[in-house]
Amino acid sequence: MMSKALERREKLRIDLIQAAERMIAERGLVGLKTRDLAREIGCANGAVYNLVTDVDELVLRVGSRTLHRLDEALSAAESAGDPSPQETLVRIAIAYCDFAAENLELWRALFEHRMAADKILPDWSVNDQLQLFRHIHHPLALLLPKRGQEQLGITARSLFSAVHGMVALGLEQRLVAVPLPALRKEIAGLVRAMIDGLVAREE
Amino acid sequence: MMSKALERREKLRIDLIQAAERMIAERGLVGLKTRDLAREIGCANGAVYNLVTDVDELVLRVGSRTLHRLDEALSAAESAGDPSPQETLVRIAIAYCDFAAENLELWRALFEHRMAADKILPDWSVNDQLQLFRHIHHPLALLLPKRGQEQLGITARSLFSAVHGMVALGLEQRLVAVPLPALRKEIAGLVRAMIDGLVAREE
DNA sequence: ATATTTATTGAACGATGTTCAATTTTCCTG
DNA sequence: CAGGAAAATTGAACATCGTTCAATAAATAT
Numbered sequence: 001m002m003s004k005a006l007e008r009r010e011k012l013r014i015d016l017i018q019a020a021e022r023m024i025a026e027r028g029l030v031g032l033k034t035r036d037l038a039r040e041i042g043c044a045n046g047a048v049y050n051l052v053t054d055v056d057e058l059v060l061r062v063g064s065r066t067l068h069r070l071d072e073a074l075s076a077a078e079s080a081g082d083p084s085p086q087e088t089l090v091r092i093a094i095a096y097c098d099f100a101a102e103n104l105e106l107w108r109a110l111f112e113h114r115m116a117a118d119k120i121l122p123d124w125s126v127n128d129q130l131q132l133f134r135h136i137h138h139p140l141a142l143l144l145p146k147r148g149q150e151q152l153g154i155t156a157r158s159l160f161s162a163v164h165g166m167v168a169l170g171l172e173q174r175l176v177a178v179p180l181p182a183l184r185k186e187i188a189g190l191v192r193a194m195i196d197g198l199v200a201r202e203e
Numbered sequence: 204m205m206s207k208a209l210e211r212r213e214k215l216r217i218d219l220i221q222a223a224e225r226m227i228a229e230r231g232l233v234g235l236k237t238r239d240l241a242r243e244i245g246c247a248n249g250a251v252y253n254l255v256t257d258v259d260e261l262v263l264r265v266g267s268r269t270l271h272r273l274d275e276a277l278s279a280a281e282s283a284g285d286p287s288p289q290e291t292l293v294r295i296a297i298a299y300c301d302f303a304a305e306n307l308e309l310w311r312a313l314f315e316h317r318m319a320a321d322k323i324l325p326d327w328s329v330n331d332q333l334q335l336f337r338h339i340h341h342p343l344a345l346l347l348p349k350r351g352q353e354q355l356g357i358t359a360r361s362l363f364s365a366v367h368g369m370v371a372l373g374l375e376q377r378l379v380a381v382p383l384p385a386l387r388k389e390i391a392g393l394v395r396a397m398i399d400g401l402v403a404r405e406e
Numbered sequence: 407a408t409a410t411t412t413a414t415t416g417a418a419c420g421a422t423g424t425t426c427a428a429t430t431t432t433c434c435t436g
Numbered sequence: 437c438a439g440g441a442a443a444a445t446t447g448a449a450c451a452t453c454g455t456t457c458a459a460t461a462a463a464t465a466t
Contacts, residue, residue, distance in 0.1 A: 033423090034422080034424085035421090035423095044445065044446045044447055045447070046447065046448090047444085047447095049423090049425080054424090055424095112317075114315075121377065129377075154389060155393075157381075158369055158392075158393050161371070161373065162368050162369055162393060164371075164372060165365050165371060166361055166364040166365055166368065168367070168368060168371070170364065182357070186357060186361050190362070190397065192400065193403075194365075194393065194397050195400065196400035197395065197397055197401075198396045198400075200396075201392075211413095212413080236452090236453075237453085237455085238453085246415085247414065247416055248454095248455095249415060249417090250414060251455095252454095252455070252456080253414070257455090258455095
């Protein structure tokens with residue numbers, strides 16, 4: 001039942017996604033071109049649309065891979081080192097910063113990509129994204145024991161967003177680019193301050 | 204000396220920028236098309252390039268207007284209400300959030316727009332952007348009297364970036380959209396926590 | 407008025423994402 | 437294994453962009 005053809009298709013699909021990943025990493029989201037992809041994986045331009053319905057889908061598939069790698073990086077930071085919740089949250093924030101710096105274009109693609117407003121993004125893509133807050137949730141629960149799950153989720157999201165903002169503007173070279181070590185130090189300082197403030201207000 | 208022609212040109216240029224502003228506000232940065240602009244201001248497609256060298260320049264000009272309006276909104280928030288530095292900073296953060304919500308596409312265009320890597324952005328555009336941290340700088344100086352100008356500038360930038368991150372991810376409809384009142388409340392809470400934490404660490 | 411300088415035009419160019427009829431390949435059946 | 441059905445692949449064609457530029461029109465200077 002189409003085994004040979006399906007195999008080839010599947011292999012090509014993987015090649016395509018990897019090629020897209022390389023291309024985004026090297027030239028940014030705007031540097032992703034179907035004709036270049038086709039040439040790189042050895043097929044016709046139109047064949048890309050046999051493997052993927054859209055470039056949108058392609059970008060989402062690359063984004064899924066990026067999110068999973070990011071998830072691994074945050075998991076590693078979560079478990080390694082000082083187990084106190086404060087320092088765990090600081091490590092996670094620094095790990096987020098480092099991942100963004102080391103995977104700048106792929107990380108940017110996660111947020112820069114805009115789909116047509118009418119198209120809804122698939123479930124697997126949504127789930128990928130929501131997993132990120134998970135890492136913050138647990139240490140934060142230890143620090144803020146009086147808060148319910150709901151409130152905790154919101155605060156986790158806020159904390160994540162705040163760090164994201166520091167990384168996003170910090171790595172923007174358009175303005176004065178902040179040197180990475182300085183950025184890491186700033187993030188650590190502000191995360192500690194936020195935690196102190198949150199814990200103090202809790203009591 | 205070309206007075207009639209220069210007048211017309213100048214009027215057209217203003218029309219063009221205003222039309223671009225409307226178009227971005229209505230359809231986002233991706234909805235900005237030179238042919239639509241030309242039709243709207245009543246000139247040929249190619250004439251757009253007599254008024255502006257690029258669409259890049261056009262986007263930057265619209266961005267400059269947006270930044271100035273944002274600046275006004277933050278200035279208003281800075282002076283109105285409780286003059287304590289804590290509450291002033293909270294008001295500025297909320298004002299940033301409100302401005303972003305009310306000018307969503309124009310505000311997004313400030314950050315979504317990417318120029319070709321080789322092109323350098325003009326001075327007037329850089330200056331516009333650096334003004335924003337100014338609003339935070341003064342109240343923060345009152346709260347952290349021991350810090351020098353340099354350190355203060357960095358912290359101001361971090362605080363701004365953190366709020367920016369909360370607004371950016373909070374207004375993203377791709378994930379679970381946070382209702383605006385909830386977002387405002389979250390921002391106020393985290394800003395107060397950050398300030399408390401920063402002040403406590405200062406001593 | 408006429409010549410010269412300048413501004414405006416809109417057709418054309420080169421990319422780009424996407425589609426689709428024609429072709430080639432793969433698979434199933436007798 | 438042969439040969440027709442089914443499916444996959446192709447690459448030319450389409451629509452839409454930003455951008456350019458020779459030709460035209462307008463404005464200014466003489």
